[in-house]
Amino acid sequence: MAAIAQSIALLLFLSLAYLSHGGITSRFMRKLEASVDMPAEAFPPPSGHNAPEQVHITQGDRNGRGVIISWVTPLSPKPNVVRYWAADSDEDHDHTVRSRITTYKYYNYTSGFIHHATISDLEYDTKYFYEIGSGDAKRRFFFTTPPMVGPDVPYTFGIIGDLGQTYDSNQTFEHYYSNSKGQAVLFVGDLSYADNHPFHDNRKWDTWGRFVEKSTAYQPWIWTAGNHEMDFAPELGENTPFKPFTHRYHVPYKSAQSSSPLWYSIKRASAYIIVLSSYSAYGTYTPQYQWLKNEFTKVKREETPWLIVMLHSPWYNSYDYHYMEGESMRVMFEPWFVENKVDLVLSGHVHAYERSERVSNVRYNITNRLSTPIRDINAPMYVTIGDGGNIEGLANQFTEPQPNYSAFREASFGHALLEIKNRTHAYYTWHRNHDNEPVAADSLWIYNRYWYPEDESSQ
Numbered sequence: 001m002a003a004i005a006q007s008i009a010l011l012l013f014l015s016l017a018y019l020s021h022g023g024i025t026s027r028f029m030r031k032l033e034a035s036v037d038m039p040a041e042a043f044p045p046p047s048g049h050n051a052p053e054q055v056h057i058t059q060g061d062r063n064g065r066g067v068i069i070s071w072v073t074p075l076s077p078k079p080n081v082v083r084y085w086a087a088d089s090d091e092d093h094d095h096t097v098r099s100r101i102t103t104y105k106y107y108n109y110t111s112g113f114i115h116h117a118t119i120s121d122l123e124y125d126t127k128y129f130y131e132i133g134s135g136d137a138k139r140r141f142f143f144t145t146p147p148m149v150g151p152d153v154p155y156t157f158g159i160i161g162d163l164g165q166t167y168d169s170n171q172t173f174e175h176y177y178s179n180s181k182g183q184a185v186l187f188v189g190d191l192s193y194a195d196n197h198p199f200h201d202n203r204k205w206d207t208w209g210r211f212v213e214k215s216t217a218y219q220p221w222i223w224t225a226g227n228h229e230m231d232f233a234p235e236l237g238e239n240t241p242f243k244p245f246t247h248r249y250h251v252p253y254k255s256a257q258s259s260s261p262l263w264y265s266i267k268r269a270s271a272y273i274i275v276l277s278s279y280s281a282y283g284t285y286t287p288q289y290q291w292l293k294n295e296f297t298k299v300k301r302e303e304t305p306w307l308i309v310m311l312h313s314p315w316y317n318s319y320d321y322h323y324m325e326g327e328s329m330r331v332m333f334e335p336w337f338v339e340n341k342v343d344l345v346l347s348g349h350v351h352a353y354e355r356s357e358r359v360s361n362v363r364y365n366i367t368n369r370l371s372t373p374i375r376d377i378n379a380p381m382y383v384t385i386g387d388g389g390n391i392e393g394l395a396n397q398f399t400e401p402q403p404n405y406s407a408f409r410e411a412s413f414g415h416a417l418l419e420i421k422n423r424t425h426a427y428y429t430w431h432r433n434h435d436n437e438p439v440a441a442d443s444l445w446i447y448n449r450y451w452y453p454e455d456e457s458s459q
């Protein structure tokens with residue numbers, strides 16, 4: 001019986017996977033109807049006068065003892081207080097912190113009152129309740145701080161990109177939400193896709209905030225800026241890139257000595273996470289270049305073994321979409337990534353899924369013809385996961401043949417989980433929306449580049 005089951009499994013695998021010169025191109029096909037936005041009525045504002053809405057949290061400091069709590073009030077800026085207390089203590093032992101309030105205008109849209117409150121010096125690995133609003137609009141949420149930063153601290157990240165707010169987005173989001181393993185989300189850019197609507201309809205930023213609230217209010221999402229965050233529209237008189245995004249989503253860039261919220265870093269559990277901006281200057285001498293150069297000197301693998309970089313536009317992408325768009329940034333920064341043994345680079349932008357082999361392409365010097373990517377034990381693994389399910393639909397055209405650097409690619413929507421176990425091993429799974437959450441369409445043990453630099457593909 002076991003042999004028959006094995007044969008059936010093998011046949012199924014071969015029917016899904018097409019083996020080429022490179023890795024695996026999965027021929028799993030999803031439905032190809034256009035992705036349509038869910039109606040605004042699907043996300044009504046919460047009840048009560050001036051009720052806080054679009055609640056989201058992110059890490060608020062360097063090490064995970066701080067949290068930035070953000071929300072929007074539609075009618076008036078007050079109250080602007082967060083009350084919080086440890087779940088295992090008496091509610092009377094509460095603390096309060098005030099939010100800073102901002103608003104912005106975009107063409108014919110005026111935002112509500114956007115609040116950002118930073119709580120600091122929390123205990124590690126502790127559950128806290130927090131409450132915002134007053135009277136009949138009072139709302140209560142909770143979060144758990146991460147364990148103290150250290151080399152063998154297990155921690156599980158969800159990975160989501162290019163989410164948008166379509167019915168497919170909802171499937172991706174609900175899939176992730178239904179899995180209790182994820183403790184924080186690494187979001188690789190492109191949030192609401194408001195800019196795909198007339199006049200960059202900024203009400204779409206509000207509905208997106210309501211859509212994701214049941215996760216973002218309870219666990220931190222670590223934000224990366226994508227091209228859909230730029231909202232640069234001189235024809236509308238909107239000349240300041242990233243205006244809605246930077247008003248709505250705050251990140252702890254100052255504690256990372258960054259001069260911009262578009263690039264920053266945090267330490268969380270056993271991971272050092274660097275966030276870069278594909279859409280800000282990164283050439284030699286620019287602020288982002290200078291910051292990143294210095295940043296690598298701060299990473300201590302004895303403290304944070306796992307070095308993860310998030311950037312929106314992928315460097316290794318074998319789809320026909322956005323092909324080579326990440327190339328100039330790759331040329332600038334890839335030598336640093338290899339020298340510093342980055343474990344994993346997470347990108348979005350291409351609306352499909354792809355995972356690379358450990359490769360580098362750093363030998364080329366204009367005249368030596370060494371421009372082909374090669375296997376490199378010190379190189380990162382690149383994951384493209386812009387498959388959240390947004391309104392622009394799926395990227396389903398591959399470049400052929402599949403290049404050697406591409407280990408697995410599939411044109412389906414989904415999300416991933418990275419389960420860091422200790423300083424040497426992390427278990428990585430990608431979940432396509434058409435399967436049940438426990439099914440992993442792509443999975444492997446990832447070995448740490450500093451502590452256990454073995455080749456995963458040969459196991």
Ligand SMILES: [Fe+2]
Pocket residue numbers: 162190226227228312348349350
């Ligand atoms: Fe994008």
